Structures are given as C-alpha cells and as structure tokens.
Amino acid sequence: MREIKFDLATEADLPFIVAVYNQTIPSHMVTASLTPVTVSQRLPWLKAHKPDSHPIWVVRVDGKPAGWVSLSPYHPRAAYRITAEISIYIDQQFRHLGLGTKMVQHAEKAAPQLGIKNIVCLIFGANLPSLGLFTKLGYQTWGTLPKVAELGGRLMDLKILGKGIH
Template sequence: MTYQHRLATREDLPAIVDIYNSVIPERSATCDLEPITVASREAWFAESDPQRHPIWVGHEPGKPEVVTGYVSLEPFLNGRRGYDVTADLALYLHPDHRGSGQGAQLLSHAIARAAELGFRTIATTIFASNERSLRLFRAHGFQEWGRLPAVADLDGRPEDVVFVGLPLGTRTALV
C-alpha cells in the first residue's frame, strides 16, 4: 500500500498517543512500562517545530484524518546546542499498519526532510531484539554505532540497546 503523510496537528495527538501506547505491552520499542496520556505529551507536541523538529503522521490515501503512524525529528541528547546538527528520530506504527511499507515510507520522508532542515546526522536507539526495526533502518543506510548491553529492564528481562545513525552529508546552514 502507498501511504501519504502530512505534518501532525494538535488534533492528531490522541491518535499519536494511542499508537505509542500500543507498543508498550509488547516490550519491543520503548522503555515506558505504563501507558502515557495525551496530557503528558502536550509539552512534547507544543515544543515540536515544523521548521526544525517536525512530527509527521502517516495516513491512507484519501483518509488524512485516520493516523496510521508517525515519525518525529527531535532534539538530540537533551537539546544541548552543540548537538543541533543531529536529530533523534522516533518512528511508531499502528499495529494494523506494520509490515505494509508505511515504516519505509515515513523513514524515507524523514531522512529527506532532515537533510533539507540542515541536519548532518540522524540517530536513534533500537532494542537489539527488535529485528524488524533494525532491518528497516539498515535498509535505509543506518549503521550500528554502538551497543549498550543490558541497559534496559523490561519486566525482569534485560535488554540491549543498539545505537544506530545515518550521516546525511555536509550541510551548510542550520534552520
């Protein structure tokens, strides 16, 4: 299926939170162990900036109001200014839309836009056991830059975290 995407709006936040919460019980893509609330993500959404740290939502053609996934470019390592050339990428899909190509489409869009926004690097962390996500990111040129052994504990199960990154090339100006 070919998905479309658009910048997220405040009205999308409940769907974004639902998608994020859908991965929590799986213990495969986040260290949050309890569901989050829309209220708890208000500041995160308000701090996103379409010109620097955008959030895009995926949707089926002709159904822009039905959010099927999202990707965001966020400040790297607590937003310290020296890291402004790097974006921390987050990508989550609705369970009904995984394995359908949407992740690849959203990731490709984020990579292209990150370069246009002046980022030189995109980085993210993925659980070592999340082979599907690792394959997706590797297919888009991300390389493993490090492995943090047993830094997460998911209900008594130690989990390694793989740090992956993608250099985007030299960019001259930051937006």
C-alpha cells in the same frame, strides 16, 4: 494503489499519536515506557517539536491516520543541533505495508532543509524488525549500551544506529 500522505502533526492528532505509542508498550520491545502515557503527559513533547527544526508527521493511508514519525533533538547542547533522533510508530492495523521505509525516507528527505546532517535511532537489541528496517536503509551501528533497561523481567541492550544525511 493506496494514497500515502504525510501531514505535520497538530494537537488534534495527539490522541492518535498517543494511542499508537501505547500499542507498543506491552511488547516490552519498542519503548522504555512501562505504563501507558496520556494525551496530557505528551502535550509538552508535541509542543516542543517545531515544524522548522524537529517536526512530527502523521502518515495517512487513503485518508486514515496510520502512524507517525518524529525528528527530535538528539541532545540539548548546541553543537549537537545537526543530529536528530528519529522515532517511527505504526498503528498495528497498518503494519507490514512498507510504511516504515516510507516514513524513514520522508524524514531523511526533509532533514537537510532542517539543518540536520545525522539521524540516529535508539533501538532495543531484541527489536529485530526495527533493527532490520534501519539496517536495510543504510543505518550503521554507532554504539551499544549493554543491559541498560529492564523490560518484562529481561535486561535489554540499547543499539544506537546512525546515518549521515547529505
């Protein structure tokens, strides 16, 4: 049985976080970034995530970093503070082990203590694995932004899925 552990991300984890994020860019299915990001570019993003309101966790499998999950502010205006955007990224060598489910459930379990009542995710319509994961976990489509991004020469819809956390 594999040991799965969630640790709050630190600056020392940022190279791993960036490397896993960059793995997804060539697929033109997961992120709107078109070119790899650097550790220095992502440092302000990391520092903006506070453990007591919007944490980033690194998931480790048998002590090895395998992915990361974050809860980010959905919108900067104060009334939206009860809603967070979830992002999950799994290192390609650890995919298809059920980590996505565990990562979403970990964030959901932490949400009430963080004052978060809703979690939303923004997923491209072509990203069927992520849409399937979040739908399986009870997320519903709260909106669709048609053809708002161009990735790999294709116009992509953006699905907004959400779930109330109680």
